[in-house]
Amino acid sequence: MNRTFYIIEGSGLAYSLAKKLLLLGNKVFYVSNKKSNLEILDGLKVNFPSLELINQDPTDINWIENLDLDRKVEAMIIISEDDAFNFVVSWLLKQFFEEIKIIALVNSPEDEIVFQSIKVETIVPIKWMEKLIESSLIYEDVTEFFNPYVDKLSVLEITIDPGDKADSKKLKEVKLPQNAIIGVLIRKNGEIMVPNGETSILLGDRLIVLALKDKVDEVVNALK
Amino acid sequence: MANRVKVIIIIGCGRMGSELALKLCKDHNVIVIDKDEKSFERLTKNNFVGFTKILDTNDMAALMDLNLETADMVYIVTPDDNLNFMLSYGIKKINDKINLVSRVNDPEKKAIFTKANLDFFCPIEDSVNNLVKDLERNQYE
Numbered sequence: 469m470n471r472t473f474y475i476i477e478g479s480g481l482a483y484s485l486a487k488k489l490l491l492l493g494n495k496v497f498y499v500s501n502k503k504s505n506l507e508i509l510d511g512l513k514v515n516f517p518s519l520e521l522i523n524q525d526p527t528d529i530n531w532i533e534n535l536d537l538d539r540k541v542e543a544m545i546i547i548s549e550d551d552a553f554n555f556v557v558s559w560l561l562k563q564f565f566e567e568i569k570i571i572a573l574v575n576s577p578e579d580e581i582v583f584q585s586i587k588v589e590t591i592v593p594i595k596w597m598e599k600l601i602e603s604s605l606i607y608e609d610v611t612e613f614f615n616p617y618v619d620k621l622s623v624l625e626i627t628i629d630p631g632d633k634a635d636s637k638k639l640k641e642v643k644l645p646q647n648a649i650i651g652v653l654i655r656k657n658g659e660i661m662v663p664n665g666e667t668s669i670l671l672g673d674r675l676i677v678l679a680l681k682d683k684v685d686e687v688v689n690a691l692k
Numbered sequence: 693m694a695n696r697v698k699v700i701i702i703i704g705c706g707r708m709g710s711e712l713a714l715k716l717c718k719d720h721n722v723i724v725i726d727k728d729e730k731s732f733e734r735l736t737k738n739n740f741v742g743f744t745k746i747l748d749t750n751d752m753a754a755l756m757d758l759n760l761e762t763a764d765m766v767y768i769v770t771p772d773d774n775l776n777f778m779l780s781y782g783i784k785k786i787n788d789k790i791n792l793v794s795r796v797n798d799p800e801k802k803a804i805f806t807k808a809n810l811d812f813f814c815p816i817e818d819s820v821n822n823l824v825k826d827l828e829r830n831q832y833e
Contacts, residue, residue, distance in 0.1 A: 527774065529803045551750060552774035556804065559781065563807060578753035582782040 470495065472541045476526045476557055477548035478573070479505050483512065485545065490516040494542070501525040526557045532564055541565075547573040547591075555579070558588045622684050624677040626691055628669055634691040640665035645686040648679035697721060701763040703749055703779060704770035708795065708815065710734035712767060717742040723763075725749065749775065752782050766792035773801045780810045 472495040475482050486496050486509060498509045499522045512519050524531055526546075544561055546554045551574055558572045570588040574580045577598075583590045628635050634642050639650060653663040656672035669675070679687045698720045702709050705726035713724045713735060722742035724735065732744045747754050749770060760766055760783055768776045776794040783790055793811040796802050805812040 527801065527804070529807065550774065552772060552778040555778040555781075556774045559777075559808070560804065576748075576750060578748075578751040579778070581756070582752045582778060582785070585782070585785045 472497070474499060474541060474544040476500070476544065476546040477502070477505065477553065479508055481547050481573075483508050485547070486519060487512055487516075490519060496520070497522060499524050499526050527553065527560065529560060532560045535564070537565060537568065541568050543569040543571055545571045549573075549575055551575050551579040555583060555586075558583065559586055562586055562588060620681055622677075622679050622681050624675075624679065624684065624687060626675045626677060626688065628671055628673045628675070628691070630671060632692050634669045634675075635671055637669055638665065639663050639667050639669065642669070643690050644677075645679075645683045645690070648677060648683045648687045650675050651678050652676035698764035699723070699762060701725065701758070701760060701766045703755075703766065703768045704776075704795075705731040705734065705744070706769070706771055707734070709767070709769045710738075712769065713742060714738050714740055725758075749779070752778070755779065755783065756786055760790050760792075761787050764791065766790060767795075768792060769795040771797060773797050776812075777801075777804060777808070777810070780805070780812075781808055784810065 470493055473489050474497045475486055475489075476499045478485075478500075482498060482500075482505065486498055489496050490512065495518060496516075497520045498506075500506055500509075501524055503523075506521050506523055509519070509521055513521075526532070544565075546557045546561075548554055554572045554574070558570050561568070561570050572583055572588050572590055574583055574590045574592045575594070577592050577595050580590050580592055580595075642650075644650070650663060652660060652675070653667060653669070654660045654674040654676070655670070661667070675691065677687055677691075700716050700720050700722045702713050702716075702722065702724045703726075705713065705724050705728075709724060709726070710731070713722050716722050717740055723745060724732070724740075724742065725745045725747050726732065727746065727748045727750070729746050735742075735744065747758075749755070766783065768779050770776055770779075773796055776796065780792055780794045783792060793813060794805060796805055796812045796814045797816065799814055799817045802812065802814055802817075
């Protein structure tokens with residue numbers, strides 16, 4: 469898997485990301501005009517001499533225009549702590565290399581709208597954290613986090629506790645509402661299966677339920 | 693027509709934004725936006741008549757809610773060229789009819805604004821041009 473990645477700006481995050489990509493056998497270029505950041509990344513060169521550090525202002529239009537991207541570049545990843553900076557670099561790259569994947573860190577979720585308007589991929593950590601916290605408060609688990617259809621579809625993880633309605637019942641005996649299905653059943657010992665109507669639900673099982681959002685209450689009511 | 697009172701929005705209340713606001717507020721309705729309340733002291737000390745609004749200038753979503761299209765002119769004059777670019781670009785994307793002009797601090801960054809078709813002015817370059825012009829004029833006089 470020898471692909472090429474450009475990481476633009478960022479300090480600690482850039483270090484971890486570069487390390488990860490290098491470990492997987494990729495070629496990594498790191499671009500920054502901050503000496504302190506370059507020094508952080510320089511620590512990786514001992515183990516990964518192929519890492520290239522480029523001391524350059526990434527918002528310099530002449531540099532971007534003359535960037536030689538002949539080799540297969542998998543993605544340009546822009547991860548400074550300054551959204552406006554990330555936006556300018558994303559926009560510039562998009563002007564000259566429309567076909568290359570551009571991933572930008574968006575530090576304040578309020579700025580995502582402007583990144584989306586130029587069709588770059590965004591990483592919005594605060595939004596993730598919000599989702600994680602929200603789903604762990606509202607639902608039993610954080611599976612919502614991985615669900616791209618979260619607006620309409622809920623993925624619930626429900627653990628069967630003593631006294632729950634579904635305890636010791638067969639799947640076919642549980643009255644789930646329309647538009648809801650138990651997709652996966654995980655036994656206490658970690659055994660994982662796609663259950664059928666004859667499968668028994670036991671104490672300590674974890675059920676992964678797919679349901680339309682407005683059915684969530686009914687689902688929980690039928691099982692718990 | 694020339695004397696019509698205009699609605700002017702100024703984003704960024706540093707030295708330039710405040711000077712501009714003080715000058716324009718004599719004849720026009722001026723709204724000044726900055727993320728830092730303290731920066732409005734530059735205005736209040738100098739008999740500013742107009743509106744001020746505290747708003748995180750890094751908050752694109754909030755800026756979009758500002759009814760900028762009601763303004764005759766929007767000046768974006770923060771000291772951060774990248775921010776000025778993102779704001780101008782975002783605002784123009786929402787409504788292309790909004791009149792706006794951005795400050796570009798670093799003359800080398802002009803090319804980015806040109807490429808994006810955004811109106812800008814570059815105080816440093818303007819000053820340099822004026823200085824050179826003055827010098828040349830003096831030489832021939």
